[in-house]
Amino acid sequence: MKQLAQTFLAIFVIAFALMYTAHYMNASEGLTGGNTLTVYNWGDYIDPELITKFEEETGIKVIYQTFDSNEAMMTKIVQGGTTFDVAVPSEYAVDKMRKENLLLPLDHSKLPGISNINPRFMNLAFDPGNQYSVPYFWGTVGIVYNPELTGNLTFKSWNDLWDPSLKNKIMFVDGAREILGMSLNSMNYSVNDTNEEHLQAALAKLQKLTPNVKAIVGDEIKMLLANEEAAVGIVWSGDASEIIDANDKLTYVLPEEGTNLWSDNMVIPKTAKNIEGAHKFINFMLDPANAAQNAEYVGYSTPNEKAMKLLPEEISSDERFYPDLNSMKLEVYENLGKKMLAHYNELFLEFKMHKK
Structure with a gap:
């Protein structure tokens, strides 16, 4: 009899444990699943x-x-x-x-x-x-600038960034694909270029731009440009929209050589x-x-x-942010592979070290 009672007790304990486990799993599923x-x-x-x-x-x-x-x-x-x-x-x-x-x-x-x-x-x-x-x-990478601080420059070309009058007046987003892509575009190369000669040329050209670059920054670039801490910025189109909303003196352009179309x-x-x-x-x-x-x-x-x-x-109807996609040279970033992406990052880091 005692043995039978122990058996029933064991069955009860097991059943209770199974019910508790099921309840716990259902509750967990509610946290990460349907609810x-x-x-x-x-x-x-x-x-x-x-x-x-x-x-x-x-x-x-x-x-x-x-x-x-x-x-x-x-x-x-x-x-x-x-x-x-x-x-x-x-x-x-x-x-x-x-x-x-x-x-x-x-x-x-x-x-x-x-x-x-x-x-x-x-x-x-x-x-x-x-x-x-x-x-x-979706959006683009382009140039946001303050005409009151840049004189007669209208930035029809990426090459306008190298104008000596812009010494210490430009800010860059902290992005290897964006900045190396800009330099590649300025020489009419693709933003997806993997030719080592072209990449080294893009780096060398960026290094010549160093005197004009005031800073390479993250999200704070929007506030800094809106507050006129710099005259020019290389930014994504959505950031440009926010900057212009905060300071309508600025405008945004897509250079004629082309740029990145991202999504x-x-x-x-x-x-x-x-x-x-x-x-x-x-x-x-x-x-x-x-x-x-x-x-x-x-x-x-x-x-x-x-x-x-x-x-x-x-x-x-604002063509700065909704440009005619068929009339401009716009390229989607390709997955260049782990090795090439790492190389882009290395080149960008080399530029940043040169900047310092």
């Missing part, structure tokens, strides 16, 4: 009101985390310490991530809003057929827990009204054709 969505995006790259709207419409709680470079984002996803359901890498990072099996294929049947995207931004080489990514924002894209990392919620979020951001609201808030250019019709005309 919660973790979004990994660039800083200040979404209208916070849209997150609230999505939560109210779906009942899904959004955990929003930010990164400051594609490389930092990919490293964190590879490490797997935090599970992300949606991430927003740039085009070359999408290419790298899909080749390294870091992304889940998208279910286009759950993304009817994808039909709103301008075909110019679809089916590009970094993701044929958009199997893994959906365009979020950031929504993807679902392979380790995502809330795949259904991720599709809901991506499709929510593809809604024309939401995309237009987001574009007005962030300042970058939307690839959403229907959203374009909802934007104020002063935004949608």
